[in-house]
Every structure is written in C-alpha cells, then in structure tokens.
Amino acid sequence: MPHVTREAGPVVIDIENITKEYVMGEEIVRALRGVTLQIRRNEYLAVMGPSGSGKSTLMNMLGCLDTPSSGRYEFNGRNVKEMDDDELAAIRNREIGFVFQTFNLLPRANALRNVELPLIYAGVDPETRQQRAERALIDVGLGDRIHHKPNELSGGQRQRVAIARALVNDPSIILADEPTGNLDSKTGDEIMALLEDLYQRGNTIILVTHERDIAVHARRTIHLRDGLIEMDHTGIVPELDAAIAT
Numbered sequence: 001m002p003h004v005t006r007e008a009g010p011v012v013i014d015i016e017n018i019t020k021e022y023v024m025g026e027e028i029v030r031a032l033r034g035v036t037l038q039i040r041r042n043e044y045l046a047v048m049g050p051s052g053s054g055k056s057t058l059m060n061m062l063g064c065l066d067t068p069s070s071g072r073y074e075f076n077g078r079n080v081k082e083m084d085d086d087e088l089a090a091i092r093n094r095e096i097g098f099v100f101q102t103f104n105l106l107p108r109a110n111a112l113r114n115v116e117l118p119l120i121y122a123g124v125d126p127e128t129r130q131q132r133a134e135r136a137l138i139d140v141g142l143g144d145r146i147h148h149k150p151n152e153l154s155g156g157q158r159q160r161v162a163i164a165r166a167l168v169n170d171p172s173i174i175l176a177d178e179p180t181g182n183l184d185s186k187t188g189d190e191i192m193a194l195l196e197d198l199y200q201r202g203n204t205i206i207l208v209t210h211e212r213d214i215a216v217h218a219r220r221t222i223h224l225r226d227g228l229i230e231m232d233h234t235g236i237v238p239e240l241d242a243a244i245a246t
Helices: 055-062 085-095 111-121 126-139 155-167 185-201 238-245
Strands: 011-024 027-040 044-048 070-075 096-100 173-177 204-208 220-225 228-233
Touching (some): 011 055, 027 055, 027 228, 044 055, 055 173, 055 204, 085 096, 085 111, 111 126, 155 173, 155 185, 173 185, 185 204
Parallel strands (some): 096 173, 173 204
C-alpha cells in the first residue's frame, strides 16, 4: 500500500547558509559548511548521511538546542538569533517534540511522570497535566502501562513513552533522532507505523537516520556529506544507497 502524502503547509523552518564550527584543541572542526533548507508544515523529512556528515549538528540547530556560527535561521518567521533563552526554551518545550535513540527517560519515574515532565516545565496544573499525560500514553497504546517504570518496559514500550512525552504539549514538529536505533526490526516497524500515524494526523516529522529502510518512510530526503546538503529529493535516490550505507 503506497504512502499517502499530505499537502505541505507554510514554511515553518527556514535556514540559509548556516555554518557551525567547533574548536577542539588547536583544530577547528567545520561541522556545517553552509546549509540552506526550508521545511514546511505537514512535511515528513528524513535527514541522512554517513558518520561525520553533520546530521547531529543539523538536528541540534533545527531543534534550537544549539546556535549556528553564521547564517540565518527563522522559526515561524522569527529570527532565532534574536530570541532570548526563555523564548528558545519555549520553542523546545511547546513547538518541538524530541524523540531520541536512547529514550532519555528518568529511570525512577513511572511512565506517567516521565510524560508529565514537559507540562511541569510549562507550568501546567497537576490535574490537567495528569489527564493530558494519560491521554498521550493511551494514544501510543500504553494505557495499561501508565504506572510502570522504564526498567519494567520493553525497548519498544520505552520508545512509546518517549513519543508520548514528545506529544504531550501538542507540538507541531516531531524531531526524531535515530528513533529505532536501539530496537529490533519488528519493534522498529511498530514505531515507524506510529510516526506515520502522527504524520497523517498533521504533525511535521523530521527523522534523522543513517538507515535506508527507515528513511523510506519519509516523503522527502536530504543527504548530507561533509557538512553540506549533497542531495534533496522526494523519496530515496537509488544511486545514493551505497553512500548512505557508509
């Protein structure tokens, strides 16, 4: 059954000629060398590339976890460089839901408490945040695991908790960094089906991965190499398969 592609909306992320340099000892590492990219609402984008290509650095830029050395980044029409720390924190907490390969769950807190965390930071009252966290867990199929701690859950269930946490503030963008990297193939397929469902419900999905069979779920793929966008294409370009695998 072919993927159904939703109509893209207005530009939500607009970056132009961004660079990122790190000083490591006496060496300057140029992680990004001038990346220009627009991402629209309702897109499902995969970011690919070999190790050292700049994928993680670009993800940190898109998620407002780091700032570029030079270039322009506008989020919803606002220049990120002009935002203060509180405004950047608000974007990370309310506009973008993060899903990480390592889940990043608090080991001593149950699923409900882990999902509540973004709402605590947002100042939501206890009753409302519990209701919203419960609903988010039900939405990812964990209504019967609300009071389980991470060590009482399978890897796939832990990733579902992480996705519920990413969804609980109703963000417009889901930024998923290698979301199936620590999962077996069957569980990974289940997580990708969940991301597909979120895309069909109206979320913008940005998927960072080095795996071709994960990237094919996206509707658009960019391939990075040496800190530059080597290709921007609808779907996966067959000629890049060998490069992607490296």
